[in-house]
Amino acid sequence: MSVKDTSPTLEVRNLQTHFFTKAGDAKAVDGVSFSVGKGEIMGLVGESGSGKSVTGFSIIGLVDPPGNVVGGEVLYNGKNLVGLPDEQMRQLRGNRIAMIFQDPMMTLNPVLRVDTQMVETILAHDPSVSKQDALARSRDALGRVGIPAPDERLRSYPHQFSGGMRQRVAIAIALLNKPDLIIADEPTTALDVTIQGQILYEAQKLCRETGTSMIWITHDLAVVAGLADSICVMYGGRVVEQGLINDVLDHPVHPYTRGLLGSVPGANSRGTRLYQIPGMAPSLLNLPQGCAFQARCPRADEACLVEPQITEPIAGRGVRCCHPHLNAEEEIGA
Amino acid sequence: MTVFIIRRLMQSAIVVFVMSFLVFGGVNIVGDPVEMMVSDEADQEERERVIKSMGLDKPWYIQYGKFVTNALQGDLGNSFVYGEPALQIIVQRMPATFELAFVSLLMSIIIGIPFGVWAGLFPERFSSKLIMSGSIVGFSLPTFWVGLMMIMVFAVMLGWLPSTGRGDTVIVFGMELSFFTPDGLSHIFLPALNLALFNTSLVIRLTRAGVREAIHMDYIKFARAKGLSYRRVIMVHLMKNIMIPVVTVLGLEFGGLIAFSVVTETVFAWPGMGKLIIESIQNLDRPIIVAYLMIIVLVFVVINLVVDILYSILDPRVRLQDVSS
Numbered sequence: 001m002s003v004k005d006t007s008p009t010l011e012v013r014n015l016q017t018h019f020f021t022k023a024g025d026a027k028a029v030d031g032v033s034f035s036v037g038k039g040e041i042m043g044l045v046g047e048s049g050s051g052k053s054v055t056g057f058s059i060i061g062l063v064d065p066p067g068n069v070v071g072g073e074v075l076y077n078g079k080n081l082v083g084l085p086d087e088q089m090r091q092l093r094g095n096r097i098a099m100i101f102q103d104p105m106m107t108l109n110p111v112l113r114v115d116t117q118m119v120e121t122i123l124a125h126d127p128s129v130s131k132q133d134a135l136a137r138s139r140d141a142l143g144r145v146g147i148p149a150p151d152e153r154l155r156s157y158p159h160q161f162s163g164g165m166r167q168r169v170a171i172a173i174a175l176l177n178k179p180d181l182i183i184a185d186e187p188t189t190a191l192d193v194t195i196q197g198q199i200l201y202e203a204q205k206l207c208r209e210t211g212t213s214m215i216w217i218t219h220d221l222a223v224v225a226g227l228a229d230s231i232c233v234m235y236g237g238r239v240v241e242q243g244l245i246n247d248v249l250d251h252p253v254h255p256y257t258r259g260l261l262g263s264v265p266g267a268n269s270r271g272t273r274l275y276q277i278p279g280m281a282p283s284l285l286n287l288p289q290g291c292a293f294q295a296r297c298p299r300a301d302e303a304c305l306v307e308p309q310i311t312e313p314i315a316g317r318g319v320r321c322c323h324p325h326l327n328a329e330e331e332i333g334a
Numbered sequence: 335m336t337v338f339i340i341r342r343l344m345q346s347a348i349v350v351f352v353m354s355f356l357v358f359g360g361v362n363i364v365g366d367p368v369e370m371m372v373s374d375e376a377d378q379e380e381r382e383r384v385i386k387s388m389g390l391d392k393p394w395y396i397q398y399g400k401f402v403t404n405a406l407q408g409d410l411g412n413s414f415v416y417g418e419p420a421l422q423i424i425v426q427r428m429p430a431t432f433e434l435a436f437v438s439l440l441m442s443i444i445i446g447i448p449f450g451v452w453a454g455l456f457p458e459r460f461s462s463k464l465i466m467s468g469s470i471v472g473f474s475l476p477t478f479w480v481g482l483m484m485i486m487v488f489a490v491m492l493g494w495l496p497s498t499g500r501g502d503t504v505i506v507f508g509m510e511l512s513f514f515t516p517d518g519l520s521h522i523f524l525p526a527l528n529l530a531l532f533n534t535s536l537v538i539r540l541t542r543a544g545v546r547e548a549i550h551m552d553y554i555k556f557a558r559a560k561g562l563s564y565r566r567v568i569m570v571h572l573m574k575n576i577m578i579p580v581v582t583v584l585g586l587e588f589g590g591l592i593a594f595s596v597v598t599e600t601v602f603a604w605p606g607m608g609k610l611i612i613e614s615i616q617n618l619d620r621p622i623i624v625a626y627l628m629i630i631v632l633v634f635v636v637i638n639l640v641v642d643i644l645y646s647i648l649d650p651r652v653r654l655q656d657v658s659s
Contacts, residue, residue, distance in 0.1 A: 060557055094561030101559075106552035111574045111649055119569075121560045156652040172558060 008035040009180050009213040010059070011076065017051075017058045019284075020214040026284040028054040030237040033310070036181065036230075039211040041204070041312065043224030043245065046234035047281045052217045053102075055234070059215070060099050061089045076181070095125040100173035102186040108158035114169055115154040118142075121176050136206070146201055161165040164169035164195035172201070175206060181213045188223065200227050221264055225249055230236045233257050236282055236292030239310065253317065253324040255297045283328035291322065299323040335646075339639070346635040349626070354405065357627045358398050361620050362514075388414065402626070410628065411621030415614070420621035424607055424629055429509035430500060430607030431599070435591035437513065437526040439584065442533035447580070449534075450541025451568070457546065465538060472535030481528040481601035488524060496521050498603035525602040529595055533587050540583060544576030578648050585641030589634040 017029035029051045036042045046052045057063045059074050074081040074098065081089065088218065093099075101107040109117060118138035122129055128135075142150035145168040158166055167187055174182050185204070188196035204227055207214050218224060224231055225245065232240060232242040233256065241254040252258045259277040279296040282288060290307050294300040303322045310318045313326055346532060372384050385391050389400065391591035406410065410420045416594045449469075489497035501521035503510040512518025548554060549572065569631040572608035603609070646652045 060559060063553060086461045088562065090561050092561070093559055099559040101552050101556055103552060107556040109553040109557065109571050109575070110651060112571070112579075113650075119560060120566065124560065124562045124566070170556070268624075 007078065008037045009040075010215075011035040012055075012059065012072070013072065013075065015058055015069070015070040015082075017054050017063055017067060017069050021066055021285070024285045026286055027237050027287070031056060031072070032232075032234070032237075033072075034232045034239065034242055036213045037216060038180075038213055039207060039227045040230065041156070041207055041214040041216055043228035044215055044217045044234065045219065045221060045224055045231060047219060049281055049284060050234040051237040051284070052244060053185050056215060056217050056295075057097065059098055060093055060183060060287040062093075062099075074216040082234050082252040091125065094121055094174075094179075095177045096179050097181045098177070098179040100167070100170050100174050100182065100184045100187045103190050104163050104170055104187075105190070105226065107170050108166055110158055112152075112157075114138075114142075114156055114158065114161075118154070118169075118176060121173055126178055137176065138172075142169065143173065144206070145172045146198070147172070155333050162312050164191050166201070167191060167199060171203070171206075175210075175212075178210060179212060180203055181215070182207075183215045183217070185217045186219070187216075189218070189220070198221070203227070221249070221260060233260070234247050236287055237284055238292060238320060239318065240293065240320045241318065242332065243314075246319060247314075252330075253319045254321045255299055255312065255323070255324065255325065256293050259296075291320075340644075342639055342642070346393045346639070349635060350631055353631045354628060355398070355401065357624050359394075360402055361623055362394055362397070376399075405628070410625035413614075413618045413619055413622050415617050415622075420426075420619075423622060424625055427610050428605045428629075429511060430604060431592055431608060433509075433511055434522065434526055434595055434599070434604060434606060435588060438591055439523055439533065439588055440531035441530040442527055442537050443584070445530070446537025447541050450538040451545055453538065454542040454545025454549065455568070457542075459530055466542070469535035469538040469574040472531045475531070476599050476600055477531065480531060481525070481598055483602070484524050484528055495524050497524070500605060513606065518608060525598050527603050528602070529591060530599045533584070533591070536583065536587065537580060540580050541576060544622060545572065545580060548572050548575045574648070578645065581644050581648060582641055583657055585637055585644065589630075589637045592633055593614065593630045 001137055012035070013033050015029055015032045015202060016027070019028055020027040022226075032055055033231070034042065044052045046053065053069065055064065058069050061069075061084070069082050072082065076092070081092070108114070115135060115138060118141065119131065119134040122134040122309060139150045139154060139211070147165060147168055151159075153169075158169070161169060167190075171187070175193055187203075188199050191199065200223065203214065203216075206212065216224065216228060229243050230243065231245045231248050233240050233248070233254065235256050241248060241252065241257045248257065249261065252261055256277070259275075260274040261275060265274055277296055282292055282295070288294060290305040291297070291300070294304040297304070301323075306322075308320050308322045310320050311324075313319055313324055338549075349610050368381060368388075368390065369384055372381055376384075382391075389397060392400075401411070408421065411417060413420045413423055416423055449465045453465045456462050485497045488495045499521060500512045501517040502515040503512050505511075506514060510610075512522050554567060554571055557567045562571070592607075595604075595606060596609075596612055598604065599606045599608035600612055607629075611623065611626045612625070613619075644649055
């Protein structure tokens with residue numbers, strides 16, 4: 001149940017992030033637009049190399065050279081973050097917009113104690129907080145993400161935690177300053193399924209309780225199905241389909257989304273050959289003319305040689321396709 | 335930790351014992367000190383008296399046995415040249431060498447780490463390329479030549495700094511040190527810089543490599559995503575990680591500085607152990623050579639232990655325990 005706020009926490013408009021490599025310019029993010037309302041969780045889905053992580057880093061201003069945000073707007077509460085001075089961006093990072101990374105084994109600094117890494121996050125944004133208060137807040141944050149004996153754990157080093165516990169610590173750090181938006185870049189991919197379930201549950205609960213918005217970047221549709229309010233499917237640096245989660249999953253319109261859904265092994269497909277999308281994801285350096293998906297698409301024809309624009313064939317849905325599946329009765333994966 | 339240290343000390347004792355055997359054996363084979371000690375006009379009787387007084391008439395294993403027994407009591411024999419206990423002569427020269435090595439180590443850290451970090455953070459800049467080329471020069475130029483050039487330029491041509499000796503010294507904790515007087519500092523500057531050249535280059539390259547590797551790690555990106563200032567990300571999150579290899583190498587190099595300051599001490603007439611050992615080798619002053627080598631072994635053993643302990647402080651993942659290997 002999501003409350004639709006009139007002014008979204010985050011609105012991304014026509015975002016373009018390119019990587020200027022020796023082999024050529026890679027359009028990692030090319031004209032991505034979406035918005036995330038207050039307390040809303042948006043799933044950003046795509047294969048490896050579809051530009052979903054770069055989208056996350058572009059929002060928080062951490063795209064490293066040779067990459068650069070070359071166009072578009074990232075509006076946080078109406079304020080454009082693209083081209084914002086470094087210092088103002090730093091004040092937002094970890095404070096109003098936080099990020100969680102994919103590999104919990106790598107995100108915490110191995111040579112610093114957990115309390116150091118938590119307290120500095122508070123003091124970086126409010127130097128007036130006393131060390132004691134910062135420690136107390138850190139302890140509470142650890143408790144909130146379900147870490148037992150937070151007092152002792154504060155004095156531990158990251159290597160003394162398991163992977164799941166480290167990801168909880170990372171989430172606790174992201175939550176420390178009660179941000180308005182959390183960008184979670186595949187935070188459960190490196191964890192086993194039971195831990196993943198717990199983390200998802202915690203994340204959903206925290207968003208509901210604190211009104212924090214979230215962008216959950218993943219390639220796992222099952223995760224998004226249980227967690228998100230809305231979904232954005234990316235392919236080749238572009239959004240190919242977006243809308244409310246149930247609408248998109250129940251009735252996917254873009255051939256790629258249908259292919260993705262068809263690739264998920266279901267309980268009633270036992271014994272049958274699993275479906276796969278033919279071909280491979282295209283290289284961002286060498287995208288085909290027109291629709292990026294045409295080479296793998298069963299419906300492609302000459303019309304696809306012209307880049308399709310995002311259209312709204314159904315209310316509240318965005319689709320970038322020349323031949324969308326508008327007939328609701330078609331079987332998925334066909 | 336305590337178990338680790340005790341175990342390491344026992345291992346060290348074995349190393350020292352083996353070393354004593356090798357050193358004594360090696361030195362015994364080389365040269366004939368009697369030739370050096372006795373004047374050409376001395377007759378056979380005189381020669382034999384000298385040989386007897388130095389205990390050179392006994393078989394080598396008796397000499398070695400006597401050497402070990404005495405060494406355990408802190409007596410490494412009397413110098414043939416000075417007639418005083420070898421250990422005492424070396425210990426007198428030790429502060430000068432330790433001071434030189436320490437100042438030179440300090441220099442390589444103070445110069446090497448900032449340059450290395452800079453070159454690692456901005457590898458494409460001209461200044462970084464200049465630093466890296468400079469470090470190659472520092473690696474490859476021979477120490478004695480650079481030392482001579484330094485004397486030529488700074489002492490002879492410019493006359494800014496003195497070229498030889500220690501200058502004024504003060505007694506600190508029973509050691510004569512140049513470091514605390516202005517005159518002493520001016521004397522130690524050139525030799526220390528000369529000795530630091532190689533290590534500075536080493537530190538620059540190590541630090542740069544560490545920065546290049548660590549800067550792309552997720553924990554650095556996460557630290558930035560937390561909104562930490564650039565300064566804190568570099569000074570705390572990055573530095574603490576790259577210090578691990580730097581400390582290891584510098585620790586080992588400190589032993590090398592003490593042992594191999596021979597060239598620099600000779601060029602700058604620095605009255606340390608290195609100069610002493612060169613003179614003693616020329617005179618075949620056997621007790622001094624043996625005592626010197628034994629002390630260097632001890633120094634290396636102690637430094638290795640300290641490095642291991644430092645390592646465990648810098649990297650919490652390292653736990654000091656007896657690894658069965």
